[in-house]
Amino acid sequence: LDVRIVVAPRKxxxxxxxxxxxxxxxRLREMLAAEDAAxxxxxxxxxxxSLPWRFCFCGGWMDLKWCNExxxxxxxxxxxxxxEGICRDECGLATSSRKWAAKLWNGxxxxxxxxxxxxxxxxxxxxxxxxxxxxxxxxxGSQDHC
Numbered sequence: 001l002d003v004r005i006v007v008a009p010r011k012x013x014x015x016x017x018x019x020x021x022x023x024x025x026x027r028l029r030e031m032l033a034a035e036d037a038a039x040x041x042x043x044x045x046x047x048x049x050s051l052p053w054r055f056c057f058c059g060g061w062m063d064l065k066w067c068n069e070x071x072x073x074x075x076x077x078x079x080x081x082x083x084e085g086i087c088r089d090e091c092g093l094a095t096s097s098r099k100w101a102a103k104l105w106n107g108x109x110x111x112x113x114x115x116x117x118x119x120x121x122x123x124x125x126x127x128x129x130x131x132x133x134x135x136x137x138x139x140x141g142s143q144d145h146c
């Protein structure tokens with residue numbers, strides 16, 4: 001076989017900056033981090049009274065695979081009315097699911113969907129990025145969406 005390896009010079013065209021696959025990956029990481037930060041800045045206070053709050057009364061974390069493998073069972077969750085003393089962002093009351101619902105339905109509950117269909121849409125939206133991979137060890141909000 002007459003095989004030759006040719007290494008072409010890596011010189012950017014005039015007017016363009018030099019880039020490498022490493023620098024492009026770093027730029028992509030920065031873009032994704034900025035996008036994630038923007039998602040977290042949704043003004044959820046406006047939706048405190050229009051989107052339900054979920055409290056896990058007992059048996060929580062059943063949506064986490066590692067917990068369910070140790071001891072499977074049921075979770076009892078209840079919806080609670082907004083109370084400024086306990087209902088806060090990032091407090092464990094389905095806040096990530098509430099953020100997705102606010103994005104999907106502009107801060108309100110969809111009147112054109114039944115509860116089951118709305119829960120399916122919400123679960124799909126919150127878990128879309130990892131739905132086809134085995135990388136994620138849990139599925140977010142599986143009990144929150146109900």
